[in-house]
Amino acid sequence: MSTAAAVDILEKPALGAVERLLANAGLPTTDLTSAHLETFFGVGSPEALDAVVGVELHGDSALLRSLVVAPLTRSRGLGRALVSAAERCARSAGASDVYLLTSTAEPFFESLGYARTDRSSAPQAIRRTYEFASLCPASATFMHKRLVPTGT
C-alpha cells in the first residue's frame, strides 16, 4: 500500500542520472536532451535518482513520459507523487489535457484518472512528438486525462 507521505521533488534533474534510471528500466532515452530536463522531476539524490518523470508541453496538451521508480523504492507513493508533479507543471503551463503511452502500467495510470483512448484521437501536437511517432511500440496503450482546473 502506498503512503501519502510528503515527497521531496527535485526539479530539472541531471541528464546522466535520468538516463541511467531510464536505461535500467528498459525505457527509451535516445531523444533526451538537456532541454527536456527543464520539465523533468526526480526523487532521490541528484547523482543517483530513485525516480523520475518528464512532461512535454505542447500548448493545450502535455505528454507525460519517462516515468520510472527504481525497484527498491516502489510502492511508497513516489510514482503517484511524480505524476502529480507532472500534472501541476502541465496545468501551470496552461495545458488542459495530459496524454501518455505505456506498455507496462495501464492499471497504475487508470487509478490516477487516466483512461485508455484511441491513438487516432491524439491532437496533432502529441502525434508529432518523437515518443508518439517513433519511440513507443504501436502496441503501447495510449491514455488521456482531462486536467481539472484549480482555484476556480
Ligand SMILES: CC(C)(COP(=O)(O)OP(=O)(O)OC[C@H]1O[C@@H](n2cnc3c(N)ncnc32)[C@H](O)[C@@H]1OP(=O)(O)O)[C@@H](O)C(=O)NCCC(=O)NCCS
Ligand atoms: C509504474 C511505477 C512508476 C509505479 O511507481 P510506484 O512508486 O511503485 O507507485 P506508487 O507507490 O505511487 O503506487 C501507487 C499505486 O499503484 C500501484 N501500482 C504500481 N505499479 C503498478 C502497475 N504497474 N500496475 C498496476 N498497479 C500498480 C501500487 O500498488 C499502488 O497501489 P496501492 O496504493 O493500492 O498500493 C513503477 O512500478 C515503475 O517504475 N514501473 C516500471 C516503469 C514503468 O512501467 N513506467 C511507466 C511507463 S510510462
